[in-house]
Amino acid sequence: MAAASDGKLRRLKATYVTTFVYVDEPQVILLDRGRDPKVIGVAIDRGGMAFPFLGAEISTNQLERYQREFVDLRYLFDMPYYHRWYLFDLGTMSKENKSIWITEADKEDYQNEDYLPARQFFARQHTEPMELPALAAAGVQRHMLDGNWEASDYSKLVRQVGSLYAFYLAIQRLKSATSSAIQKSNLRKAFTEYPFRGGSSYVNFYNDLIGALAFHERVATGAIQKASPGFIDVEGDMATLGQVVDAMKHFQAGYETLEPQYKFLHEFLSSLDFLTAAPDQIKLTTSTARSIEGHARKLADGMGLSYDVIDQLAGNPLSTAKIVLAHYRRLDRYFLFFAEGRARLPSDEDDVSVANSPSIAAKPDA
Amino acid sequence: MAWMAEIVASKYQWMEVLPPSCPPGSAELKAYAEAWRYVTSDPPNPSDFQSQAATKEPPPTVDPCRWAACSLFLTRDAAYKRLPKMRARYGYLAKVAISDKCGFTEAQKLHISFWRFKTFVPHVLSVEPI
Numbered sequence: 165m166a167a168a169s170d171g172k173l174r175r176l177k178a179t180y181v182t183t184f185v186y187v188d189e190p191q192v193i194l195l196d197r198g199r200d201p202k203v204i205g206v207a208i209d210r211g212g213m214a215f216p217f218l219g220a221e222i223s224t225n226q227l228e229r230y231q232r233e234f235v236d237l238r239y240l241f242d243m244p245y246y247h248r249w250y251l252f253d254l255g256t257m258s259k260e261n262k263s264i265w266i267t268e269a270d271k272e273d274y275q276n277e278d279y280l281p282a283r284q285f286f287a288r289q290h291t292e293p294m295e296l297p298a299l300a301a302a303g304v305q306r307h308m309l310d311g312n313w314e315a316s317d318y319s320k321l322v323r324q325v326g327s328l329y330a331f332y333l334a335i336q337r338l339k340s341a342t343s344s345a346i347q348k349s350n351l352r353k354a355f356t357e358y359p360f361r362g363g364s365s366y367v368n369f370y371n372d373l374i375g376a377l378a379f380h381e382r383v384a385t386g387a388i389q390k391a392s393p394g395f396i397d398v399e400g401d402m403a404t405l406g407q408v409v410d411a412m413k414h415f416q417a418g419y420e421t422l423e424p425q426y427k428f429l430h431e432f433l434s435s436l437d438f439l440t441a442a443p444d445q446i447k448l449t450t451s452t453a454r455s456i457e458g459h460a461r462k463l464a465d466g467m468g469l470s471y472d473v474i475d476q477l478a479g480n481p482l483s484t485a486k487i488v489l490a491h492y493r494r495l496d497r498y499f500l501f502f503a504e505g506r507a508r509l510p511s512d513e514d515d516v517s518v519a520n521s522p523s524i525a526a527k528p529d530a
Numbered sequence: 531m532a533w534m535a536e537i538v539a540s541k542y543q544w545m546e547v548l549p550p551s552c553p554p555g556s557a558e559l560k561a562y563a564e565a566w567r568y569v570t571s572d573p574p575n576p577s578d579f580q581s582q583a584a585t586k587e588p589p590p591t592v593d594p595c596r597w598a599a600c601s602l603f604l605t606r607d608a609a610y611k612r613l614p615k616m617r618a619r620y621g622y623l624a625k626v627a628i629s630d631k632c633g634f635t636e637a638q639k640l641h642i643s644f645w646r647f648k649t650f651v652p653h654v655l656s657v658e659p660i
Contacts, residue, residue, distance in 0.1 A: 207615040259590040282612035291641035
């Protein structure tokens with residue numbers, strides 16, 4: 165990766181990966197610039213080159229968001245992660261190793277409207293086949309809805325499912341021999357990163373678990389029928405979605421026992437001011453640690469969780485207990501929709517036919 | 531499939547000079563009641579259906595056979611005008627009818643590569659500015 169010595173217009177090397185759009189000639193292409201950086205390029209009309217392109221240096225994450233239509237093409241040029249733009253001539257690419265010289269672009273080029281794609285060009289408009297990673301066993305869990313639903317209730321239900329799902333899938337991924345070292349490291353980090361002194365720590369913990377999963381592994385909202393009765397579909401790995409539903413049924417069956425166990429542990433930690441204290445600032449006595457562990461283990465067992473697995477990840481009984489309590493609250497919020505009668509799982513009489521998933525499964529053309 | 535392409539290539543007379551084994555064996559003689567082509571004028575010029583091969587060599591990423599085809603679309607999706615070079619080059623979207631006597635086609639997703647016979651005359655159904 166050589167840079168020009170004058171420090172003005174840097175010349176760098178990239179490697180051609182693929183063409184996304186072809187209309188008489190390549191219109192949108194992708195270059196590789198290393199482990200994370202990619203350059204998305206659009207053909208432009210500009211003198212002095214046979215096949216001039218303007219490129220924006222984006223992250224792999226941005227590329228996947230674009231491919232899954234969370235952002236349009238213009239967004240990648242307006243807000244590229246690496247904040248760098250390039251000009252290059254596709255005609256100069258080496259046929260042998262597909263390498264190509266790219267030159268850092270001036271502001272008048274990367275802010276030139278004539279060189280930029282207009283808004284609302286999405287990846288579905290690619291002319292070339294695109295392969296995206298997809299879950300081996302993707303599935304849809306329908307929730308039948310009834311009664312009165314405010315707009316925020318839909319997202320609340322999906323959020324609870326998403327958090328529980330991320331937790332179960334994170335544990336699976338940590339155990340799996342096929343998970344990448346980076347994914348395992350990010351998942352482990354989530355368990356030790358936060359002090360769990362208040363709400364934001366817990367929200368960030370679950371967000372980090374979700375963030376450590378690949379896009380195609382995460383839960384997505386599928387079809388919604390906002391009627392009464394209506395339904396909402398949640399899409400993801402079928403086995404993990406099943407685990408969430410089973411946990412809720414288990415929670416429902418054991419609610420009479422679990423609720424006092426939760427209250428006891430919560431009040432016990434509260435009485436010691438441990439709920440608002442960071443675990444690394446507290447030196448637990450052996451008897452207190454044993455006591456916290458005993459109550460947390462009982463609650464975890466009741467919810468079908470392995471206390472030992474969480475404890476191994478969290479590294480101390482106080483963090484473990486707080487994670488177990490947080491898990492209870494999410495199961496409780498999810499269960500409440502069912503307890504209120506506003507949600508139920510489909511019966512044999514319900515039509516559960518679903519459209520092809522836009523979010524997690526492979527695209528029809530992939 | 532290369533031998534099939536050779537037979538196809540030698541049996542027909544083409545509007546443009548095609549490279550060997552072009553069109554590919556997967557291309558077919560097929561009629562499209564409606565197909566769309568980005569063009570420069572209303573009514574379109576015959577040159578609007580010319581491939582890029584008529585004007586310059588392909589970039590290293592493009593197969594010479596594909597380079598000698600012109601792009602059509604199966605649906606009226608004007609989305610491609612949002613791309614800068616398309617916006618600069620083409621002002622109109624023409625709806626055309628393609629019979630199996632017009633040439634060989636190969637469809638992929640919504641895009642059609644079209645290799646014209648020498649006798650091809652565009653049958654333009656409508657033209658709209660984009």
